[in-house]
Structures are given as structure tokens and as C-alpha cells.
Amino acid sequence: MQMNKLSIAALLLGVSVLGAPVMAQEFNLDALIEAAKAEPPITIYDSTGKIVDMAEAFTAKYGVQATGQKVSANSQLEMIIREAQANNVAGDVALITDAPAALAQLLPQGIVESWVPVDMTDKIPVYFRNPLAISTNANVWTYNTEVYDSCPVSNIWELTEPKWKGKVAFVDPLTKGTYTDWFNQMQTHADPELAAAYKAHFGTDLDVSGETATQQWVKAFASNGPLVTDGDDPVSEAVGAPGQAEPFFGLMSSAKFRDNEDKGYKLGLCAEMTPWVGWTYTKLALIATGTDSPSAARLFVHYILTEEGIAPQVADGKMSTNSEVGIPADEPSGLAEHVAALFPYDASTGLDDWDTRQDWQDFWQMNYRK
Numbered sequence: 045m046q047m048n049k050l051s052i053a054a055l056l057l058g059v060s061v062l063g064a065p066v067m068a069q070e071f072n073l074d075a076l077i078e079a080a081k082a083e084p085p086i087t088i089y090d091s092t093g094k095i096v097d098m099a100e101a102f103t104a105k106y107g108v109q110a111t112g113q114k115v116s117a118n119s120q121l122e123m124i125i126r127e128a129q130a131n132n133v134a135g136d137v138a139l140i141t142d143a144p145a146a147l148a149q150l151l152p153q154g155i156v157e158s159w160v161p162v163d164m165t166d167k168i169p170v171y172f173r174n175p176l177a178i179s180t181n182a183n184v185w186t187y188n189t190e191v192y193d194s195c196p197v198s199n200i201w202e203l204t205e206p207k208w209k210g211k212v213a214f215v216d217p218l219t220k221g222t223y224t225d226w227f228n229q230m231q232t233h234a235d236p237e238l239a240a241a242y243k244a245h246f247g248t249d250l251d252v253s254g255e256t257a258t259q260q261w262v263k264a265f266a267s268n269g270p271l272v273t274d275g276d277d278p279v280s281e282a283v284g285a286p287g288q289a290e291p292f293f294g295l296m297s298s299a300k301f302r303d304n305e306d307k308g309y310k311l312g313l314c315a316e317m318t319p320w321v322g323w324t325y326t327k328l329a330l331i332a333t334g335t336d337s338p339s340a341a342r343l344f345v346h347y348i349l350t351e352e353g354i355a356p357q358v359a360d361g362k363m364s365t366n367s368e369v370g371i372p373a374d375e376p377s378g379l380a381e382h383v384a385a386l387f388p389y390d391a392s393t394g395l396d397d398w399d400t401r402q403d404w405q406d407f408w409q410m411n412y413r414k
Contacts, residue, residue, distance in 0.1 A: 071162035073346070077106055079339035085109035086136040086340045089120045092299070094356040095139065102347050108340050117142040117221075121149065124332065128155040133334040136341045139348075141181065141327045142221055143391055144398035151175060156330035161346045164366065168349070171391065172365040177326040178348050179362045182298045182379060182386055183222075184322030185314035186283050188291035195314035197293060199245040200238070204264035210414075212265075213282040213294035216272040217408045222325045224404035225389070225397040231258035232393050234319075241319045259407070266411040276300050284309030295322070298361030301377035313377050315385070323387040327362075 088099055088110060099112030113135070115123065120140050127133050138156065140146055150156045158175035160168065168176075187195050197203065203212055217223035230238060239257035242250040250257055273279050276296045280303050283294040293314075303309040315321055329348065331341045347353035351369045358364055359372055361379045371380035 073163070076339055076343050076346070077108070080106065080108045080337070080343040083108075083337035083340045085111065086335070086337045086344065087111045087113055087134060088137040088139065088344060089113055089115040089123070089135045090139040091115065091117050091120070091141055092357065092360075094360070098348065098353065098356055099344075102344055102353070105347070105352075106343060108343060110340070110344060117145075121145050124150060124155060124330075128153075128332070128334060131334060133332045133336070136332055136335040136337055137344055138330045138332070139178065139327055140330060141325055143175075143177070143326050143328055143389070144221065144225055144394045144401070146175065146328050146330060147391070147394045148398040150330065154333055157333050158328070159331055159342055159345060161342070161349065164346070164349050167366045167368050169365065169367065172326070175391075176329050176345070177365050177391070178329045178345070179327045179354065179357060179364055180324045180389065181327060181362050182322050182324050183226075183295055184298050184377065184379065184386075185317045186279075186294050186296055186300075187312050187314055188283055188288060188310050189312035190286055190310035191288065191291055192312075195312065195316045197314060198316050199241055199318050200320075201242050201245045201261065201264075203270075203293070204261065204268050206268075208268060208293065210269040210271065211290070211292055212268070212270040213279040213292040213296075214270040214272055215275060215279060215295070218405050219274055221401055224401045224408070225325065225394075226323050226387075227258060227262055227404045227408075228397045228400050229323075229389060229393070230387065231256050232396065233390055234387060237319045244318065262404075262407065263411045266408050267413050269413050272412075280309060280311065284311040286310055298322070298377040298379050301375075302360060304376055311377075313379065313382065315378075315382050317385075320387040321382050321385040323389070324363075325389045326365075326391060 088095055093114045095112030095114060099110040102110050117140050120138050121142060124135060124138055160173050160176050215223060235257045238261055239250045239252060271292060279294045279296040280300040282292040284303060286308055301311050304311055329345045335341050349366050354364045359375060361375050361377045363371060
């Protein structure tokens with residue numbers, strides 16, 4: 045990218061050129077908007093279709109042309125790398141949920157950069173700033189409210205017992221890295237809590253001298269034959285479709301609770317589940333270093349850190365990293381009341397999540413039984 049593609053205004057705003065930070069005394073949103081208007085249109089990649097509406101709203105607000113494109117996290121990774129290698133950037137901003145891959149493959153090579161708006165710094169907790177995460181997304185344990193008056197499972201270890209053999213719907217960890225990341229995060233940061241849950245359920249201590257509590261739960265759960273799917277939609281249907289005599293129990297994105305209104309499903313959040321009602325993963329906002337529109341890209345990042353910008357995704361239970369933006373009261377899963385009971389993702393060990401993905405996939409595959 046040539047320096048003449050960067051406006052003087054953008055430089056004064058403390059943005060960075062090819063990853064090199066430029067110091068600034070204050071943030072000037074008006075200057076950033078004017079700089080963005082002088083640049084070519086931008087394209088934003090995101091794994092949710094909501095990005096189409098978000099880009100349109102951004103364009104209407106600022107007069108800066110933006111197009112949202114739904115692209116899975118895996119495809120984003122491949123596209124971003126290929127575009128950089130070809131020196132032909134098509135995606136100016138990537139909103140990607142594969143934090144370990146970004147930490148391992150994109151940021152170290154200078155393919156993308158992370159930029160935190162100066163005026164947002166105090167609103168975003170430090171652990172969400174490097175790299176910048178714009179939201180945390182939740183996968184939650186879910187049951188069918190038409191069949192059960194309350195959640196039929198109270199402890200995660202119950203899912204390893206014969207009663208639930210073949211009756212739990214679960215996204216295949218071989219196809220979605222966030223699941224093996226979750227395994228590794230539990231082992232790294234919360235293995236004692238998982239062992240304590242074992243004792244609470246079975247009444248005896250778990251022997252962790254040979255394998256960790258996480259390894260033993262994953263092995264026992266995989267051996268109990270969960271229904272593995274290629275995404276959240278089949279899980280939502282298996283758990284929530286009405287008219288079932290024996291519906292599945294399941295783990296799915298909190299965003300699927302909109303299926304209650306859209307499809308007449310009967311999904312209920314398993315708020316009684318211990319040690320956690322679910323777990324989170326982060327969505328990063330990364331800017332292609334080869335973009336011809338750095339100011340427009342940064343303006344979009346600023347926009348989605350605001351309540352207005354992130355609203356379409358917060359409505360689905362996704363949580364903004366801006367501490368001043370809450371979950372709407374009418375969010376369909378009821379997650380707002382149970383945020384403290386979610387197992388949080390810790391990006392400080394994200395590289396280890398990346399390094400151990402294949403190990404966890406092999407471990408799952410070795411122990412999985414239909």
C-alpha cells in the first residue's frame with residue numbers, strides 16, 4: 045500500500061500503517077469520516093448474515109459505501125491469506141471468530157492489523173484490546189420447553205451417563221475449531237472446576253493422576269454417542285422442533301433462540317447447568333493491511349463498537365465488548381441473567397488452543413462412538 049492512499053487525517057487520528065502505530069493526542073471522528081468518504085468502497089467479512097444489514101446501516105449513516113458478505117470463519121482465513129499473497133485485497137475488514145488462527149497465522153505475518161479507537165479504550169476491558177474483540181458469543185446448553193418443565197440436566201457429567209446416550213446434539217469438533225478450543229480452555233483454566241462438578245454429581249473424587257478432568261469428560265461424552273452435526277441449525281431443530289416425544293438435549297449458539305419466533309421452536313436455556321450454562325468465544329475485528337481504504341475500514345470498526353452498530357448481533361445474545369452496551373431485555377434466550385455462569389474465553393492462551401487443535405480432534409475421533 046502506497047502512502048498516498050492514506051489521508052493526512054487518518055494519520056493524525058492515530059491509525060497504523062502496515063501495523064506500525066502512529067501516536068495521536070486525541071481522536072477526531074469527524075476527520076475520520078471525511079477521510080473515509082474520499083476512499084474506495086469497503087467489504088466486510090463476517091460469519092453472520094446480519095453483516096449485510098449492518099453494512100447498509102453504516103453506509104446510510106456516514107455516506108461511506110460498505111458491503112457486508114457472509115463468510116464462515118474457516119473460509120475467511122483462507123480468503124484473507126490468499127488475497128494478501130496475491131496483493132489483491134477484497135475483504136477490507138474481517139470479523140472473525142477464529143481467534144487462535146488469527147493469533148497464529150494472520151497477525152504475525154502482518155496480513156491484518158488490530159486497531160482500537162482511542163475514544164473507545166476506556167470502555168473496552170484490556171483483555172479485549174490486543175487483538176481487538178468486538179463481541180463475545182455464547183454457546184449454551186439447551187432443552188425443549190414443550191416436553192420439559194425445567195432443564196432435565198443439572199450437571200455436565202450427567203451427559204456421560206446411559207440416560208443420555210445418543211440423545212445429545214452437538215456440533216462436530218472436527219469441523220469447528222471453537223469446540224476444540226473450548227476443550228483446551230477448560231483444561232488450561234478450569235480443570236479443577238470440572239473435577240469438582242464430577243464430585244458433586246458422583247460423590248467421589250475424580251482421579252486426575254493419569255488424565256485431566258477435561259480429558260476424562262471429553263472421552264466419556266464422546267463415547268456416549270452424541271449426535272454430531274455440521275452446524276447449529278441441525279442442533280436447534282433436534283432440540284427445539286415442536287411435537288417431539290423425546291427431543292434431544294443440545295449445545296448451540298444463543299443466536300438460535302430466534303428460531304422460537306421464526307420457526308415455532310421450543311428452545312429453553314438450561315440455566316441450572318453446572319459448572320457452566322455454556323461457554324464463550326470472541327469475535328475479532330481485523331483490518332487488512334493491504335486495504336486501499338484504511339480510514340473507511342477503521343470507521344467501520346468504530347461503528348460496530350457502538351450500541352447502534354452492534355445492535356443487530358446483540359439482539360441474538362452476542363455481547364459487545366463495549367462495557368456500556370448491554371444485552372437487550374427482549375433477547376430471546378434470556379442470557380442476560382446468566383452471563384456470570386458462562387465459561388469465558390481467555391485469549392491469552394489462544395496460541396496454545398491453536399497448537400493443540402489437532403491433538404484434541406484426534407482425541408475426540410479416537411473416543412467417539414455412535
